Amino acid sequence: MPTPAECKREIEALHDFFAAWYTGETTDFGRLEAALAPAFEMVSPDGERLGREAIVDAIREKEAAYAPGAFAIDIRNVELLDRDDGYAVVRYEEWQTTPDGENGRLSTVLFHADGDAPGGLSWVTVHETWLEN
Numbered sequence: 001m002p003t004p005a006e007c008k009r010e011i012e013a014l015h016d017f018f019a020a021w022y023t024g025e026t027t028d029f030g031r032l033e034a035a036l037a038p039a040f041e042m043v044s045p046d047g048e049r050l051g052r053e054a055i056v057d058a059i060r061e062k063e064a065a066y067a068p069g070a071f072a073i074d075i076r077n078v079e080l081l082d083r084d085d086g087y088a089v090v091r092y093e094e095w096q097t098t099p100d101g102e103n104g105r106l107s108t109v110l111f112h113a114d115g116d117a118p119g120g121l122s123w124v125t126v127h128e129t130w131l132e133n
Contacts, residue, residue, distance in 0.1 A: 001084070002086070007090045011090065018059070023064065032059060040123055042127070072097045077092060105129060
């Protein structure tokens with residue numbers, strides 16, 4: 001059963017990957033692909049429902065979109081909501097800082113324990129909602 005500490009570590013690690021990918025500080029795209037479950041799905045803050053392939057393609061296209069140091073992600077208030085039989089539901093805040101300013105989103109993720117995934121957790125689904133700055 002995923003622990004709160006494992007869930008927090010995985011959330012922070014994947015978002016560290018995003019920051020490094022978007023600033024050209026990593027070329028290891030496999031980290032993302034290994035983390036997302038085959039049937040991964042996301043609901044964006046705007047309410048758009050996106051499948052794994054669409055998400056992977058969109059992120060791949062943003063490689064080095066920002067100069068190093070011009071994009072950052074801060075994860076806050078990680079909260080385990082429930083866990084059972086290898087699954088965990090976790091809510092957290094994600095705050096992104098870009099040259100255009102800061103934006104926040106409240107995210108809820110369903111993790112599944114998976115020994116082949118980075119951090120031992122596979123991302124099954126994520127639902128994001130905009131937060132007011």
